[in-house]
Amino acid sequence: MDPVLVERVRQAMADLGYRPNAVARNLRRSRTTLWAAIISDIGDPFYTAMVRGVEDAARPAGFSVVLCNTDDDEAKEGGYVDAALAEQMAGVIVAPAGPGAPHVRRLLDARVPVVVVDRQPPELRVDTVLVDNELGAQAATAHLIESGYARIACITGPATVSTATQRAAGYRAALQEHGRPVDDALIRHADFREESGYEAMRALLALAERPDAVFAAGNRLALGALRCLRDRGVPVPGEVGLAGFDDLPWAALIRPALTTVAQPTYELGRAAARLLAARIAEPARPPSTITLATHLEIRDSSVRFGRGVAG
Amino acid sequence: MDPVLVERVRQAMADLGYRPNAVARNLRRSRTTLWAAIISDIGDPFYTAMVRGVEDAARPAGFSVVLCNTDDDEAKEGGYVDAALAEQMAGVIVAPAGPGAPHVRRLLDARVPVVVVDRQPPELRVDTVLVDNELGAQAATAHLIESGYARIACITGPATVSTATQRAAGYRAALQEHGRPVDDALIRHADFREESGYEAMRALLALAERPDAVFAAGNRLALGALRCLRDRGVPVPGEVGLAGFDDLPWAALIRPALTTVAQPTYELGRAAARLLAARIAEPARPPSTITLATHLEIRDSSVRFGRGVAG
DNA sequence: TTGTAAGCGTTATCAC
DNA sequence: GTGATAACGCTTACAA
Numbered sequence: 001m002d003p004v005l006v007e008r009v010r011q012a013m014a015d016l017g018y019r020p021n022a023v024a025r026n027l028r029r030s031r032t033t034l035w036a037a038i039i040s041d042i043g044d045p046f047y048t049a050m051v052r053g054v055e056d057a058a059r060p061a062g063f064s065v066v067l068c069n070t071d072d073d074e075a076k077e078g079g080y081v082d083a084a085l086a087e088q089m090a091g092v093i094v095a096p097a098g099p100g101a102p103h104v105r106r107l108l109d110a111r112v113p114v115v116v117v118d119r120q121p122p123e124l125r126v127d128t129v130l131v132d133n134e135l136g137a138q139a140a141t142a143h144l145i146e147s148g149y150a151r152i153a154c155i156t157g158p159a160t161v162s163t164a165t166q167r168a169a170g171y172r173a174a175l176q177e178h179g180r181p182v183d184d185a186l187i188r189h190a191d192f193r194e195e196s197g198y199e200a201m202r203a204l205l206a207l208a209e210r211p212d213a214v215f216a217a218g219n220r221l222a223l224g225a226l227r228c229l230r231d232r233g234v235p236v237p238g239e240v241g242l243a244g245f246d247d248l249p250w251a252a253l254i255r256p257a258l259t260t261v262a263q264p265t266y267e268l269g270r271a272a273a274r275l276l277a278a279r280i281a282e283p284a285r286p287p288s289t290i291t292l293a294t295h296l297e298i299r300d301s302s303v304r305f306g307r308g309v310a311g
Numbered sequence: 312m313d314p315v316l317v318e319r320v321r322q323a324m325a326d327l328g329y330r331p332n333a334v335a336r337n338l339r340r341s342r343t344t345l346w347a348a349i350i351s352d353i354g355d356p357f358y359t360a361m362v363r364g365v366e367d368a369a370r371p372a373g374f375s376v377v378l379c380n381t382d383d384d385e386a387k388e389g390g391y392v393d394a395a396l397a398e399q400m401a402g403v404i405v406a407p408a409g410p411g412a413p414h415v416r417r418l419l420d421a422r423v424p425v426v427v428v429d430r431q432p433p434e435l436r437v438d439t440v441l442v443d444n445e446l447g448a449q450a451a452t453a454h455l456i457e458s459g460y461a462r463i464a465c466i467t468g469p470a471t472v473s474t475a476t477q478r479a480a481g482y483r484a485a486l487q488e489h490g491r492p493v494d495d496a497l498i499r500h501a502d503f504r505e506e507s508g509y510e511a512m513r514a515l516l517a518l519a520e521r522p523d524a525v526f527a528a529g530n531r532l533a534l535g536a537l538r539c540l541r542d543r544g545v546p547v548p549g550e551v552g553l554a555g556f557d558d559l560p561w562a563a564l565i566r567p568a569l570t571t572v573a574q575p576t577y578e579l580g581r582a583a584a585r586l587l588a589a590r591i592a593e594p595a596r597p598p599s600t601i602t603l604a605t606h607l608e609i610r611d612s613s614v615r616f617g618r619g620v621a622g
Numbered sequence: 623t624t625g626t627a628a629g630c631g632t633t634a635t636c637a638c
Numbered sequence: 639g640t641g642a643t644a645a646c647g648c649t650t651a652c653a654a
Contacts, residue, residue, distance in 0.1 A: 019421075022397040023343065024647035027334045027630050034377075042363060043560075048353050055380060064394060066345075066377045069366060083375060086333040110330075223564070248561070249354075253534070255566040335631035338646050625654075630647105638641080 026088070035276065036084040038068045038077060038094040046219070046246055046265050047095070050117065053269020054093055061277045063090060072097045085110055091276045095119055099160040113279040115272045120162035127275045128289040129268055133163050133245075136261040136294030137170025138177075140243040141215050143259070143296060145178050147304050149213035149241045153186040155200040155225060156217035164189070167217035167245055186211055190221065197224025205232060213241035213302070219248050222258060226301070242301040257299035264292050337399070346587065347395040349379045349388060349405040357530070357557055357576050358406070361428065364580020365404055372588045374401060383408045396421055402587045406430055410471040424590040426583045431473035438586045439600040440579055444474050444556075447572040447605030448481025449488075451554040452526050454570070454607060456489050458615050460524035460552045464497040466511040466536060467528035475500070478528035478556055497522055501532065508535025516543060524552035524613070530559050533569060537612070553612040568610035575603050 012018075026032045037054055039047045055065050066089075068080040074097045081103040084092050091113035096104055101121040107114045108126060115127045144152050154171040157164030168187060175182050185207065190196035197216055201224065204211055216222035222244025229236050236242055236256050244251075247262035271290050279285060323329075337343045348365055350358045366376050377400075379391040385408045392414040395403050402424040407415055412432040418425045419437060426438045455463050465482040468475030479498060486493050496518065501507035508527060512535065515522055527533035533555025540547050547553055547567050555562075558573035582601050590596060 019396055021338075021399065021647055022394075023334060023338045023399050024630090025649075027332075027338050027632090027646090028648045028650085030630065032334065042353070042359050043356075045354075048359060051378075052353060052380070055378075064377055064379075066375055067362075067366075068375075069363070083333075085330055088332060088334050250559070250561045250565065253565040254561065332631050335646090336633075338630085338648090339632040339634085341646065623654105626652090628649105628651090630649095632646085633644100634646105635644085636642090638639100 030088070032088050032090050033063050034087065034089045035063050035065050035273075036068055036080060036089050036092045036094075037065050038070060038080050038084075038092060040070050040072045040095060040097060042067060042069050045249055046118075046263065049265035050269035050272075053266040053271075054273045055269075057270045057273030057277070061273075063277070070097050074098045074103070077103050081106055085112065091115070091280055093117060093272050093276060096121055111283070113276055113283065115276045115279070117268060117272045118163065120166075125287050127279055127287045129272045129275060129292070130289065131263045131268065131292045131294050133166035133294075134170040134173065136263070136296070137167040137215065137217060137245060138174040139170075139294070139296045140245065140259070140261050140302075141171045141174035142178065143298065144213045144215060144241055144243055144302055145174065145180065147213075147237075147241060147302055149304065151183075151186070151209065151211045152180075152213040152215060152241075153188070153204050153211035154215050154217065155188045155190060155197055155204075155221050157190065157192045157221070159189050161192075164192075164217060171215050171217075192218045192220055194220040194224035194227070197221035198228045199224075201225040201228035205229075205234070212239065213243075215243050215245075217245045219244050219246040219251075219260065221245075222260070223248075226254075226258070237301050237304050241304055247297055251297070252299060256301040259299045259302035260297050262295045262297045264294070267292060341399070343399050343401050344374050345398065345400045346374050346376050346584075347379055347391060347400050347403045347405075348376050349381060349391050349395075349403060351381050351383045351406060351408060353378060353380050356560055357429075357574065360576035361580035361583075364577040364582075365584045366580075368581045368584030368588070372584075374588070381408050385409045385414070388414050392417060396423065402426070402591055404428060404583050404587060407432055422594070424587055424594065426587045426590070428579060428583045429474065431477075436598045438590055438598045440583045440586060440603070441600065442574045442579065442603045442605050444477035444605075445481035445484065447574070447607070448478040448526065448528060448556060449485040450481075450605070450607045451556065451570070451572050451613075452482045452485035453489065454609065455524045455526060455552055455554055455613055456485065456491065458524075458548075458552060458613055460615065462494075462497070462520065462522045463491075463524040463526060463552075464499070464515050464522035465526050465528065466499045466501060466508055466515075466532050468501065468503045468532070470500055472503075475503075475528060482526050482528075503529045503531055505531040505535040505538070508532035509539045510535075512536040512539035516540075516545070523550065524554075526554050526556075528556045530555055530557040530562075530571065533571070534559075537565075537569070548612050548615050552615055558608055562608070563610060567612040570610045570613035571608050573606045573608045575605070578603055 058065050070077040077097045093115045095118040117129045156168045172182050188200040190200050216225050234240050243259040245261045247260045251258040369376050381388040388408045404426045406429040428440045467479045483493050499511040501511050527536050545551050555571040558571045562569040
């Protein structure tokens with residue numbers, strides 16, 4: 001193409017203030033450049049980091065991301081899926097609210113490119129990005145065992161959520177691997193909120209044989225448990241050790257600094273975005289599942305003897 | 312309308328799987344239902360809470376929100392503004408990255424409904440939602456004075472950012488009001504990052520006459536300053552008192568619990584959304600500025616004598 | 623190479 | 639009321 005002509009056109013565009021209308025273009029081409037990220041809570045650092053990863057991978061590929069908070073409410077999720085369908089969105093990345101994932105199915109039926117993140121949807125042929133919840137939980141529990149704790153409890157999420165059951169499974173596996181008995185009285189299912197962590201910890205402390213360590217399968221659960229231990233004046237990690245799942249930006253700042261299973265949240269988002277871009281480019285490709293490894297971040301709350309970690 | 316006919320149509324829609332195409336509708340009506348929220352960092356709790364407020368007010372009004380992270384980079388901001396223009400977005404809520412706000416001007420010139428949040432754009436007739444930075448800073452500084460601290464320093468952001476200068480102004484005002492001298496050596500301009508807070512604190516501690524209290528005009532600045540004080544083994548609040556600006560969800564969990572000027576972030580977002588909806592409905596209405604009050608959250612880090620706050 | 627026309631799916635309008 | 643028709647602004651296919 002003639003570069004001087006190109007320049008003249010450019011100039012004319014600038015002079016006239018011409019802006020191509022993306023809406024008209026989208027209609028004509030019957031495709032758009034918008035993705036929906038349907039997650040439960042943007043206030044949760046886990047999801048903010050993930051969304052950051054999605055965004056950073058989406059932009060170079062020419063896509064923008066609309067954020068949708070469901071608060072784990074299936075009706076809200078349904079509303080956002082409706083919108084994604086109506087707006088002909090190019091793709092959807094979703095952490096399904098409920099166990100059945102009916103709305104994910106709807107998207108699939110409508111041939112909308114979808115990637116599921118964080119939670120394993122049962123029996124769905126769909127691209128998925130997960131972390132290895134079981135292995136992470138196992139590592140955290142094994143660490144508590146090796147730190148010298150004898151009676152280790154587990155506070156996890158609802159039995160209907162895959163992350164909760166997988167983390168509980170990892171906890172059991174670690175106990176068995178070390179030849180420790182699994183006592184069901186020490187396993188508490190709650191929802192993932194901080195208040196539930198507090199409540200579960202309270203119940204555990206009321207036990208005749210109280211635990212001397214807790215693996216909390218969520219960051220807010222761990223925070224709630226910690227607050228309960230503080231309120232009761234139980235020294236952590238001296239009398240009760242604590243490890244959580246899912247790191248917090250400020251986990252090192254609170255006292256005692258919190259041992260956690262850190263998830264590669266940013267990478268999770270990037271992987272999901274790459275998968276989505278690949279599916280859009282090639283709708284017929286077979287669905288794949290990517291599982292990312294976690295990393296145990298050992299801090300003060302789980303180390304009974306020896307010096308604390310500086311921070 | 313005939314309710315039985317309505318039902319038949321409904322049924323037909325369901326049978327055929329008909330979904331109205333929002334792209335075509337947008338083209339025909341030449342308006343859309345999408346807002347852009349252009350902010351600096353979704354990882355900052357300030358913005359996440361604000362965005363939550365925007366979203367909660369936008370949805371009932373029929374709008375969805377696209378999030379755009381600029382990382383305070385004007386070029387990125389420009390890119391997102393281009394996109395908002397091309398996609399014919401219904402409106403934009405923006406916390407301008409730089410001092411001149413050229414991209415806000417472009418939106419205004421293109422007659423796109425805009426609301427500016429958090430930062431005061433100079434000489435622009437535009438709807439704006441701010442917090443009272445000066446009064447908030449004044450309250451925090453006055454509190455330090457009244458807690459018995461004598462030499463109070465101030466670590467603030469770049470002189471080009473309105474929030475930084477207004478908070479510094481509030482700091483000065485409090486000193487003057489209490490008949491204290493203002494020593495320019497005790498006022499440090501930095502950027503708002505944690506590392507800068509650390510560095511500024513280090514410099515302040517190296518002074519011949521070191522301060523015995525610090526007002527840090529940003530949450531990450533406060534965190535950096537606190538980390539520096541810890542590293543040097545300076546007891547807080549015993550030897551140096553500390554107050555920050557902008558609360559953190561975990562400010563009460565760190566030790567010492569951090570005194571901060573809490574901003575009504577969620578309300579800020581709601582107010583911005585309401586303003587934007589009003590402007591869309593009535594493009595000719597005169598621009599207004601809403602200023603919201605802050606609230607001083609007194610915790611341990613600024614209380615020299617007396618008991619700490621439980622938490 | 624340059625130009626023309628059809629059509630994407632709605633909705634607003636106008637004639638019936 | 640009901641029904642046909644044009645237009646939103648772009649892309650692309652095809653004709654000249």
